[in-house]
Amino acid sequence: MGEKIVFPLNYEGYLKKGLFAFEEGNLQLAEEWIGKAIAIKQADDILPLYLMLLQETDQAEKSLEMIKEIRPDIAAAVSVDDIDFLYLKGLLQSGAFDMAREQIDARKKTFGLSMEHQFALEQLEADVEKVELKKLETKLKKSSEILRAEKNIDTQPFHKQQVYAQQLKELEDDQFGKLAQRLLLNNKLHRMLKTEIIHQFLERGLRPSLTVRLDGSEEKLDLARVVPLIETKTYKEGMAYIQEEIANKNPALAGAVENGFFMQLSLLYPFEDRTISSVPEWLDVLCRIYSGTAGTGEPGELAIRDQIERLEKRLTELFGFF
Missing domain, CATH: 1.10.472 (Cyclin A; domain 1)
Structure with a gap:
């Protein structure tokens, strides 16, 4: 009496439930059940499916971590098996575009690459370019909106000025520097937000000498001599x-x-x-x-x-x- 009953881990049971969920199109449930099976045994035939499920359920970082554990040297490899393609897709999904492009280029130079693999790598490369272009378009649109909003910023209440100051973080350094300089001279921008803008300079590692109007009078501020509050x-x-x-x-x-x-x-x-x-x-x-x-x-x-x-x-x- 009182002895603890230990139930055996059921690899086959978890796997069957996961595969059934996958066939039914329930990727979230499939990832959950197959994940439990993988935790018991990392079978080579089922591992690529699980990594794919991680990526399809917005867990690209987790899939990359697992791939690097299985293949610590994958970044230096020029192989083109299933794990390699999942690695490349994981890099793309996680936003590591430069790394993804570098890894794709390395594998395209692999000797004896089949037409199928060549096409798959070119498709991945096109996907990288498509996502990069989309992000660039979004960034340019956002930058334009931020620059236009500056014209009316001094008529806005504090909470809107505060949102605007946070949006400056989305600008590239050169755009940010020019706009921030103008804002630090704007008498109607709240003093608290000028402190926020100075901190953004420091966070970016930008330490220029600026002309500012923080408390009415205009003066020079050398950010090389300034530390965070x-x-x-x-x-x-x-x-x-x-x-x-x-x-x-x-x-x-x-x-x-x-x-x-x-x-x-x-x-x-x-x-x-x-x-x-x-x-x-x-x-x-x-x-x-x-x-x-x-x-x-x-x-x-x-x-x-x-x-x-x-x-x-x-x-x-x-x-x-x-």
Whole structure:
């Protein structure tokens, strides 16, 4: 009594169910059942069918991983068997067009290639070109839409400006650079989004010297000297201070201060140190404001309160855009 009953793994049963589902045209179910059979035994006669099912059910990456496990040297091979063609199709489906083209070219040079295989490789090559052309057309259309939308961007509410800023990621570096430069000079583009655009420059590895208008006046900004906001000295010092001096005493307040501090820095970046000369003093005042504690009345605190209030007002206006 109480002994565990172990049921044997049923390779034949899984395989029959999978093949029946395949004959019925239910590829999703066929992949599921044949996958269970393959997990028990990777039979050479059924493996190509399973790899094909993975690709037909939008699992090209998984099929490629399995092919590379079975044939670690396949990228250096010039063979043209079923696994090779599934490998080439997997590359195409996963968007690795350059690799797919390179692998197809290598196999087209295989000595003694049959007419059937030659035709199949040419068909795959045509498929690569067709998908590449389609993607290029879509990209060009999207780029045109983004460039046209710039004309009216300064009349749009914040949430639409925010969507637009995200769409800039779809542009090539040269297009992005020219458009982003104009946007950084646009007085009516929200300051928060200018911070986003600067970060996009950094993410692309572009570090030009720009003319910007972030807070009214025009000035030069050398991105070679700029780091992402969360890597700035001001941000790091602020987060450390919040954890060491506030979090243990009042976790809820620490969370609010951390969020508020980050939003304020987003409005000041990358010139945050011009406004925040002392991070501890700034955060102490911010804590008193958020906790409703009366101020000391000292001139230094009053100056910081005034700066924080101006930033908070801009944030309130920001959320009022929605």
